[in-house]
Structure formats: C-alpha cells, structure tokens
Amino acid sequence: MTTVDAGLRTEYPFVLPRGYVDEHGTLHRSGSIRLATAKDELTAHAEPLVRQNPAYLSIYLIMRTITGLGSLSSVDRFVVEHLFASDLAFLQDLYRRINQEGHTEAEVGCPECGHQFLVDVAGDTAVQQ
Numbered sequence: 001m002t003t004v005d006a007g008l009r010t011e012y013p014f015v016l017p018r019g020y021v022d023e024h025g026t027l028h029r030s031g032s033i034r035l036a037t038a039k040d041e042l043t044a045h046a047e048p049l050v051r052q053n054p055a056y057l058s059i060y061l062i063m064r065t066i067t068g069l070g071s072l073s074s075v076d077r078f079v080v081e082h083l084f085a086s087d088l089a090f091l092q093d094l095y096r097r098i099n100q101e102g103h104t105e106a107e108v109g110c111p112e113c114g115h116q117f118l119v120d121v122a123g124d125t126a127v128q129q
Contacts, residue, residue, distance in 0.1 A: 010035050011067060012098050016087045020069060020079060028070025033062075033091070036099050040064045062091050 011034045019029035044050055044060035059080050066075040080088070109116045 012094070014091075014094055016069075016083075017090050018084045018087050020072075020083055020087065022072070026071070028072055031069035031075075032067045033065050033094060033098065034067050036061060036065050036095070058088075058092050058095070062088075062095060065095065066091075 011032050013030070013032045016029045016031070019027045021027055040061060044057055044064065047056070047060055050056045050060055059077060063075060063077050063080045066080075069075050069079070072079065080091075083091070
C-alpha cells in the first residue's frame with residue numbers, strides 16, 4: 001500500500017475472484033491498483049481503439065492503473081482483454097470505488113439476523129461496524 005501522507009492512500013491491494021491464467025498456465029490473483037490521474041483518463045480517451053469502440057475505455061483505464069498482478073512483469077491490454085468477465089467486472093467496480101468514492105468497502109447485511117457490517121471488496125478482511 002502506498003501513501004503520500006497519513007490521510008491519502010494511493011494504492012490498493014486486491015484479490016481477483018477467479019484470476020488471470022497466463023500462457024504457461026500460471027494463475028495470477030493478487031495485485032494492486034493505484035488511483036487514476038487526469039493523465040490516465042485523458043490518455044485513455046485519446047487511444048484510437050477507444051475512439052472506435054468506447055467499451056475499450058475501461059480496458060485502458062484498468063491497464064494504466066494496475067501496478068502489479070501476481071508475478072507478471074507488466075499488465076498490458078492483452079492481459080486485461082483476457083481476464084475472465086467476472087474479474088474485469090470486479091476491477092471496473094474497484095476502479096470506480098477508489099476513484100469516485102475513495103474507498104473499497106461496501107456495506108452488507110446478514111440475511112438471517114440483519115446485522116450490518118462493512119466488507120472490503122478488494123479482498124482485505126471484513127471491517128467491523
């Protein structure tokens with residue numbers, strides 16, 4: 001986890017629900033993603049593939065902000081394109097949470113007793129409320 005000062009968290013660890021399987025059959029699930037910058041957003045919007053197909057915007061944003069995934073040396077468009085759909089959806093939600101809401105927690109409730117508590121959707125342990 002990277003912090004600039006005591007109050008600003010800039011990098012968030014995560015664990016993918018399924019994981020990326022590379023060409024050697026190695027499964028990569030643990031990683032980290034950083035806060036997006038204005039340059040990340042502007043550069044992604046300028047990509048020719050994004051201009052042709054706006055659905056690629058999230059691919060480019062995730063590609064630019066993932067700082068590590070398992071033992072991969074880098075995360076490029078190929079890696080993000082070949083994630084399982086559930087993992088891509090997870091990363092899209094995580095990207096939205098950290099860049100728009102500023103955290104990775106979601107409030108959930110027990111269906112039996114109704115107790116409300118926070119769960120860290122990035123894969124960290126549950127946060128008690």
